[in-house]
Amino acid sequence: MEKRNLLFVIPSLSAGGGEKSLVNLLSQIDFTQYDVDLFMLNHDGLFMDFIPTDVRVLPLPETYQLFSKNITKAVKELLMKGKLSLAYNRVIFTLKNKYKKNVSTREQYTWRHLEKSLGRLEKNYDVAIGFLEKTSTYFCVDKVNAAKKIGWVHIDYDKLGMDPKFDIRYFQRLNNIVTVSEECANIFKNRFPSEKNKVEIVYNIVSPTMIHKMAVQDSRDLYNKNNNEIIILSIGRLHFQKGFELAIEACKILVDKGYNIKWNIIGEGEERKKLESIIKLNKLEDHFNLLGLKANPYPYLKQADIYAQTSRFEGKSIAIDEAKILNKPIIVTNFSTAKDQITNGIDGVIAEMNSNSVAEHIEKLIQDEGLRKKLINNLSQLKLGTEGEINKLYGIFSGLDI
Template identity: 70%
Template structure:
């Protein structure tokens, strides 16, 4: 008999966790598993990549009304006579306005959002909250399942969350999965009572799929003589440190290097970054390309991949750049050494614009180093499709 699995994630918009879920679902053996997916928002660039066997659960009507803009939400809820939900919708809005820390805001918001959601009718063998916070809270409070699993995709210490809030939910989970050994060590230190529950399952990446998709488009860059094309991928968010990238680009430009640096991603810092680009007169050198469902041709055709993050769990984008054999420069965030062996398959530099610029300059000037990195990358086994077996083990 097939086992019934439920995955929960806020949306399938751009992001490492979202891409990780789509990759994981593409590897599941649907002969043995029925898979439902609960999304709080039914949109995002990865929706079209879901396997056809995955059943996306319809959103409850009360939640649809609750999630409308405030005045529209109150009006529609009033018409329906949902006065308790009106109270909670207003409290939700006040919480979002008064709470300055994004992660704390999301934690505190759950008690108001949850009022608009009933328990799911179906019983599951395993329910998986595939992102920290709301996805896990939903699994614990709103799902009947024999086993419940929470997934943490990031360095927990860097999230700015209230661990006293999470421990109440972690206590009710069968397992807590994270994406790297360093992330697991951080969780064990933060939640020693949960140590035995913590498991590592690496993000699933498939070299065959990535290489196939990388060849779909040709000649994305209008390359000029001695021009260096750099690519970075990530949400336009403080975590990714793209203002450091802009400063590094300026330093390289001022030294006379012909640089074209493209960023794939979108987010709340777009306007701030556009302003910085203009202030530094980098409009012809630093471009925000927005979201791309298929970023692989951009990576393949670039000369260098750069990641200027302040913190990461395990970056899928870095793994993808490694698969496409790109020389890589990453900042020294806490989990960088989980992915890059400095000087062997990439360079790890200090978390400032000067160090990033020096690392890039080194790759531009030193042909031997650059070729050696590419050679070493080409000899690595980088596919992680077998990680799905770890999930099967937890589910069974």
């Protein structure tokens, strides 16, 4: 049987749940049946080393390499090469990025300038997958020849502030739209009723075997834990979506009550300076740490006492699934898809989306040993691997009913 040609598109593998989800998915692909290409706009990133060797990373076009330099160099070099139109689009791209406040609409409205630097891929694919919202999907639709095109929505669509009028033109040209949870699917169908018959649900692929193996790769005391110190861990991009200022405020409440806690965040992002200033303002330098990115976060997760997710919105959080696999007491805020992942009081606790409620639920986890043991015991009995989700995807590739 002849192999099928697949293309996955993602801006980068720098960090993030969607990026980790793609790496996990690629590790499960049957390469005896599929030839897999990967197109990215940035070849640096935390997860680059995790790309399977069977995956071919496509080179970046020279025009895009010029376009993506800083504005002065880009315009100068494009003009020297006689690419006047592209130099003009580089200037407009910069201006729109500067003056559009919402990050999501900025990415939408700058696409028509960015895409001028990207030629159409020459190869014909059986299936092309835009693995994240916005640019990945736009590239898949505008720049790829494929018999079947799939878009992937990892989030609660309504929460990022995207312009649905911009996206509908792209969703109409896709064969399928994959979401990562029932709630995400319902939100998407309500927003785009004309496209609801295209929607499929494929859960993020997580492998307990891999996570347990990686969790014991570093046995050092990663937190320099003091006697009776309670270690709380959160994982996520330093972004408004993750609500980390709620975590800092909750930490302050607990410290003021006399709790000996150290709250750590693994992740990086545009809110680092803002969060550092809030930490300093609250004199929490000894209690709240921004650890940056970690290629292997699992030893940190294994050594934590509590996992906390203070998000304003999520699709389906991979970090929560990973904390479940390592049997951590989990607290999450009541974002729209929280109940897709946590049954309150059974495999975690759900707080309201404010710092007082978060602090109150953490305090309960600290004080109530019986509750902690109950959560840990319940988690230890769950079957949490989702490697089988790859079969759903094969079905979508083939056009079968799932």
